[in-house]
Amino acid sequence: MSLQTALSGLLSAQTGLNTTSNDLANASTTAYKSQTALFEDVYPANATNTPGIGTATEGISTDLTQGNLTSTGNSLDAAIQGNGYFVVSNKGSNQYTRDGAFQLSTSGQLETLNGASVLGYSSTNGVLGSTLGAITINTGAVPANASKNLGVTLNLNSGDTQIPSTTAFNASDPSTYSESTSVVTYDSLGNANRVQLYLVQNQPATTGATPNWTVYAQPQLANGTTVGSPQTLTTLGFSSTGALTSGNPATLNVNWGNGAAASNVAFNFSGTTLAAQNFAVAGVTNDGYAPGSYTGSSISSDGSIEATYSNGQTVSAGKIALANFINPEGLTPVTGNLYSISNTSGQAVVNTPGNGLAGTLSGGSLESSNASTSSLLVSLIQYQQAYQANTSVIQTEQQDSQRLVQI
Numbered sequence: 001m002s003l004q005t006a007l008s009g010l011l012s013a014q015t016g017l018n019t020t021s022n023d024l025a026n027a028s029t030t031a032y033k034s035q036t037a038l039f040e041d042v043y044p045a046n047a048t049n050t051p052g053i054g055t056a057t058e059g060i061s062t063d064l065t066q067g068n069l070t071s072t073g074n075s076l077d078a079a080i081q082g083n084g085y086f087v088v089s090n091k092g093s094n095q096y097t098r099d100g101a102f103q104l105s106t107s108g109q110l111e112t113l114n115g116a117s118v119l120g121y122s123s124t125n126g127v128l129g130s131t132l133g134a135i136t137i138n139t140g141a142v143p144a145n146a147s148k149n150l151g152v153t154l155n156l157n158s159g160d161t162q163i164p165s166t167t168a169f170n171a172s173d174p175s176t177y178s179e180s181t182s183v184v185t186y187d188s189l190g191n192a193n194r195v196q197l198y199l200v201q202n203q204p205a206t207t208g209a210t211p212n213w214t215v216y217a218q219p220q221l222a223n224g225t226t227v228g229s230p231q232t233l234t235t236l237g238f239s240s241t242g243a244l245t246s247g248n249p250a251t252l253n254v255n256w257g258n259g260a261a262a263s264n265v266a267f268n269f270s271g272t273t274l275a276a277q278n279f280a281v282a283g284v285t286n287d288g289y290a291p292g293s294y295t296g297s298s299i300s301s302d303g304s305i306e307a308t309y310s311n312g313q314t315v316s317a318g319k320i321a322l323a324n325f326i327n328p329e330g331l332t333p334v335t336g337n338l339y340s341i342s343n344t345s346g347q348a349v350v351n352t353p354g355n356g357l358a359g360t361l362s363g364g365s366l367e368s369s370n371a372s373t374s375s376l377l378v379s380l381i382q383y384q385q386a387y388q389a390n391t392s393v394i395q396t397e398q399q400d401s402q403r404l405v406q407i
Contacts, residue, residue, distance in 0.1 A: 006393035008054030012039050013387035015057050020379045023371045031079075031098035031337060032369035034376075036061045062329055067368040076102045076110070078299045079367040082359020084322030085331075087350060089134065090116040090338060096323055096348070098367055099337040104297075108139040110305065110320075114336045120303065121352065122318040129318070132350060135305060137317045139294040142309045144190025146263055147288025150183055152197070153271040155280040158242070162203040162211055171198060171218055171230050178213075179279045185219070186288030187260035194220045195252065195265070198230065210274070212237045212247070217267075219254045227256060233267060242274040289313055299363035303353035322358040323348035 019037040026032040040058040044050055069079045078100035080086070085096035088111075101113050110118040117134040160178040170176045179199040184192050198216040213236045219227040234250035248269045255262040271282065292311030299305055303320040325331065330344030341348065351358040 003394060003397045005052070005054040006390045006397065008042065008056060009390035010387060010394065012037075012055045012057060013383050013390060016383040017380070017387065019060060020376050020383060024373065024376050024380070027369055027371045027373050027376075029337065029369050030101055031067060031367040032371060033065075033098075033333075034063045034369070034371040036063065062331075062333070063370060064328055065370050067370040069362055069365045070368050071365050073364060074101075075296055075298045075364055076104065077364055077366050078102065078320065079362045079365040080322065080353075080359050081362055084324055084351075084353070084358040085328075085339065087119040087132070087321050087323050087348065088112055088116040088338070089119055090114075090336070093340075094119070094348070095334065095338040095340050096331065097336075097338050100361070101366055104137060104139065108137045110135045110137065110317075112336075116336075116338075118320060120305075120318050120320040123316040126316060128316075132321055135318045135320070137294075137297055137305065137307045138315065139307075141294075142292045142311065142313055142315070144186060144188065144291045145287070145289050146188040146261065147185045147265055147286055148263075149266050149268065149285075149287045150185065150195075151268045151270070151283065151285035152183060152281070153283040154181075154199070154269065154273075155277050155282050156199065156201070156213060156236075156272065156274045157279045158201075158211075158274050158276055160201050160279065163200050164203045165205075169198065169200060169214075169216055169230070171196070171216070176200070177216070181281050182220075183284055184286060185254075185263065185265055186286070186290060187256050187258070187263060189258070189260040190290035191222045191256075191258065191260060192290060193222050193227075193256060195254075196220060197233070202235075210238050210240050210242075213274070215247075215250070215269075217252050219252070219256070221256065221258055227254060234269075236269060236272060238274040244269060244272045244274075248272075299361055301353065301360040301362065303361055319352045320361065321350050322353055323350050324357045325349070 016037045019035050023034045038058040038061050039055045041052050042054045042056050043052050080098055088095055102110055102118055105111050119132050120135045121129050122135055167176055177198040178201040182194045182196045185195050187193055196218040200214040201211050204211050215233040216230045217233040218230040233252055234247040237246035239245050250267045252265045289311045292309035292313055295308050295310055297305055297307045305317040307315045307317050326346035327344055330342050331339035332342045334340055353360045
C-alpha cells in the first residue's frame with residue numbers, strides 16, 4: 001500500500017514540476033497567465049479510521065490577474081486594461097486571446113503574429129457596422145477629393161479705407177480694394193489650386209451707416225496662372241455691432257481647364273466680424289484634399305483603428321471587439337496564446353472596449369506575463385524535494401520487498 005501511496009505522490013510531484021516548468025518557460029510570453037496544480041487527498045472507499053492512500057491531481061488553476069503593461073512603440077500593438085479577450089478567427093473557428101501583438105497582412109487585414117484574423121466591427125464612410133468580422137485597413141492610396149465646402153472666418157477692420165462705388169475693382173490695383181487673402185482649393189485631380197479673395201469695404205450711401213463688404217474671387221491654378229476674370233462672390237452685410245447679417249453662404253463656379261472637373265465651391269463666412277481691429281483670417285476649413293499614401297495606423301482606448309495618410313487624412317477602419325465570459329477560468333488554453341470556449345466558461349459576450357464589462361485598450365503597449373519567476377523557483381524546489389522524498393519511499397519499499405523474498 002505504501003508503494004501505491006508513494007507512487008501517487010511521485011506522479012503529483014511530477015505534475016507540479018511540469019506546471020511550474022511551463023510557467024517558467026512562459027515568463028516572457030505576452031499576456032501569459034500562470035497556472036497552479038491543485039491536489040486532493042485519496043482515501044479508501046467506505047473506510048473509516050484508516051490512513052489515506054495518497055494524492056491525486058484535482059485540477060489546474062489559472063491566475064487571470066492582469067500582467068504589467070509594457071510600451072512597445074508599435075502602433076498596432078494593444079493591451080487590454082481590465083476585463084476581456086480579443087476575438088480572433090483561427091482556422092475557421094473563433095478563439096480568444098489577451099495577446100495584442102498585431103500586424104497587417106499583405107491585403108491590409110489586421111491579424112495576430114500567428115496569422116489569425118482579429119475580429120471587430122468595420123467602418124464604411126464613418127459608419128460602424130454591426131456584424132462581427134475581420135478588419136481591413138486601406139494600405140493603398142487615398143484618391144483626391146475636390147473641395148466642395150470652404151469655411152473662411154474673417155476679422156474685418158472697420159478702419160480700413162472705404163472704397164467709393166464709382167471706383168472700379170481692379171485686382172492689380174491695391175487702391176481699389178481694402179484687403180486680400182487666399183485659400184487653397186483642391187480640384188478633382190488633387191491639384192492645390194488657390195482662390196484669391198479681394199475684400200472691398202464699400203462707402204455707405206448714407207453717412208454713418210455700417211458699411212458692407214464686397215468679396216471678389218480670382219481662381220488660380222497651382223502654378224499661379226489665373227483662371228478667367230475675377231468674379232463677384234458675395235457682399236457681406238453687418239449689423240451696427242459688427243455681426244454678419246447677410247451675404248452668406250456664397251458659391252463659386254470654376255472651370256479649371258487643367259483636365260480636372262469643374263468645381264462648385266460653397267464659401268461659408270460664418271463667424272466673420274467687423275470691428276476696430278486688425279484684419280486677420282481667424283479660421284479656414286476645407287473638405288478637399290490631395291491624394292495620399294498610407295503612413296500608419298493607431299489604436300485608441302475605445303478600440304478604434306485609425307489609418308493615417310500622407311495628405312493629412314485620417315480614416316476610421318473600424319473598432320476591435322472584446323469578449324467576456326461568465327467563468328473565464330473555464331476557458332481552455334490552446335497553443336499560440338489562445339483560448340477556446342468550454343462547457344464551463346459560458347458563451348462569449350461581445351462588446352466594443354469600454355462598453356458592458358469590457359475593459360479599454362492601451363495602444364502601443366502589450367501585457368506582460370503574470371508569472372513570477374522568484375515564486376516559481378521556490379515552488380520548483382518544493383516539488384523537487386517532494387519528488388525526491390517519494391522516490392526514497394519507493395526505493396525503501398523495493399528493498400523491503402527484496403528482503404522478504406530472500407527470507
